[in-house]
Each structure stands twice: as structure tokens, then as C-alpha cells.
Amino acid sequence: MRYDPLPRTQVRARVLRTVSQLDFANFVSSFSTDDVRLGVILLGNPNLVPEKAWTFETTLERRLDRDRGIVSLRGFYNRISDVIDKVPITPVFAGAGNIGRGKTYGAELKVGLRLDEPLGLRRATVDGGATWQKSSVIDSFTFDRRRFVSFPNYRWNLSFRQDTDWHNFAYGVVFNDQGKFIGSDIDFRHTFSFTPDADVFAEARAAGLTFRLDAQRLLRHVHRDRLQFIGPRSRGIVQRQEFRFDTFVKIYKLSVKGTF
Secondary structure, three states: OEEEEEOOEEEEEEEEEEEOOOOHHHHOOEEOOOOOOOOOEEOOOOOOOOOEEEEEEEEEEEEOHHHOEEEEEEEEEEEEEOOEEEEEOOOOOEEEEEOOOEEEEEEEEEEEEEOHHHHOOOOEEEEEEEEEEEEEEEOOOOOOEEOOOOOOOEEEEEEEEEEOOHHHOEEEEEEEEEOOEEEEOOOEEEEEEEOOEEEEEEEEEEOOEEEEEEEEOOOOEEEEEEEEEOOOHHHOOEEEEEEEEEEOOOEEEEEEEEOO
């Protein structure tokens, strides 16, 4: 459904029904490749069924005058059944399974601006987005209510780019970040947290070729805090707490493109 209450302003709403695809790997047993759980058996689950979800969302979009940019705000609510997560297959082994109903909801802001007029930067643009979101589901091991695994409460990105007339030279930078997210299994629970990251680039054309220099993952660090349990996590017997700090290798890349 779409409605235009004002010039350059649009309101959209939709209801969507989705059914996920299943991963064949979840039907067969395998061995864990986790750094501290090598050799642990991951059991397959032949009774796994797809996730089903109802999505309800509304978007408000505003186009700025003189084609200076666009701003949009989207709200969403997802009602999910047969959520796929880790479940106990035996008293000591876990595998993928359906853990019942869950929900996610939040809001997303997107902004795209041309900087020619307000700042006098010809052919320069700023694009950004931010998402705030929450989730809720019942843990299959402890029966406590928790958020979805690998589901951060927020994430954002901001990019700047300017194209010049000198050999079509362009340069830019991209910043991004996301909130903490959790993961769990029958005998552990962990939290990943991140630092903001940045990528920069510069490119130009000469002699019919495009030269581009990229510098990526300039700031990224990841911290993992894990509680390892003795036996099933539902017993609450902690064996140890592990802290891991990862520093990513910075990537510097020069590429040349052309038609030969």
C-alpha cells in the first residue's frame, strides 16, 4: 500500500509472509570446527522444519527539494514461528532444531544527501543508515527468554564520496559499527562485541584504465567473552570463563581495470 500525503512525501506499508530455506548441513551429523571444541559432534536433525514469519512494516520517505537528497524511516515487526536454533538432541549433544515462536522489531533510518549546495562540495554525497532492533525467543536449554543469536541490537554505517573532474578522480571513506550479539550451545554461552571499523578508497582514470587503491578493516577489533559449562548449560556449573581479543589484518589493495 502506498500513499502520498504531501509532495515529495510518501508513506508505504506492507504485510509479507515468508518461509525460509533449510540448510542440508543441519540434517546430517558433523564435527565442530570451533577453536576450543574441536572434535565435538554436532548431531543432525531429520525433524527440522522451515522457519515461517509474518512481517509488518511501514516506511515514511521524504525527498528533499532541489534533488538534495532523501530521508526515510522504516518501522518493522516480525512474528516468527518454528525458529531454528540449537536444541538438545541427546542429554550431551545438540544440533539444529525448532525452538518455537519468536519476534523481532525495530526501526531503520536511511539518509542520502548531496553536498553541492549546503557545503559547496561539487559531486559529493553522504549516505548513512542506522538500525535499532530488539528480539525475543525462549532458550531451548534453560527456558529463559533471550534475544536471537547473532542478532545485534543496533548497527549503523556512514559513507562519504566525492567525484572530481581531474581524471575522474574519486575518493571516499566508509564507517560502520554494530552492537553486541550472543551465541550459545548445550555447554557454552558467549558474547561478541566490536569496535567501529573504517574503509577508505581513491580511484582515477588514465590511459583508458581505472586505478583504485583500497585500505580496508583499518579499525576492526572483536572481543569474545565465553562461559564454558560442565555438562549441559541448564545445570549452571561453570567450568571456566574465556576472553579472546581478535585484531584483524589490515588490507591494502591496488587494482587496475580496463578493456583490452
